[in-house]
Amino acid sequence: MFEFFSLGVKSASGWIVGLVAAIAIASAGIILGTILGKVVKRVLHEFEVNRVLRAQGLTLPLEEFLSATVKYVVYLVGIVWALAELGLATRIMEIFLSIIFLLLAVFVILAFKDFIPNIMAGFFLHQKGMISVGDYIRVKSVEGKVLEIDFIETRIRMKNGDVIMVPNSVLTKNEVVKLKRSR
Secondary structure: OOOHHHOOOOOHHHHHHHHHHHHHHHHHHHHHHHHHHHHHHHHHHHOOHHHHHHHOOOOOOHHHHHHHHHHHHHHHHHHHHHHHHHOOHHHHHHHHHHHHHHHHHHHHHHHHOOHHHHHHHHHHHHHHOOOOOOOEEEEOOEEEEEEEEOOOEEEEEEOOOOEEEEEHHHHHHOOEEEEOOOO
């Protein structure tokens, strides 16, 4: 017997049956993923997850993110199962996972490119005690009273009453002038 397209299937009719099964599995995965994604979004919306996060000061669309994640994971499982039915799953999954890991690495690097310097600057500010809560300072075009210093940013109330958050890396990279009193 010959191998049809070197997929490991011994006959054309066996390959066609495998193809039909793969299409059915992929279709079922897409339908199931869409349904589960909507169910997860509805459940999270009922618990008002986004509203609770906004009340805590976070503007993350967690409902949409989690529902999309569930949907795409089910899609992926359906596609992998369909490819396994054709005998292609291993090679394609190796390529797919390599791409996913590469993209994740890029996203992590981009996500932390500003975060890590601000954390390090926050440690530096706390260790050196260069400024403290209640000080009046000027850095770049910002002038006002220091309200809070945390590890990522420093909150400053400007003389017009506005509160501005200055990343700690800005305070360590620029000239900071301590003023004697509010102007």
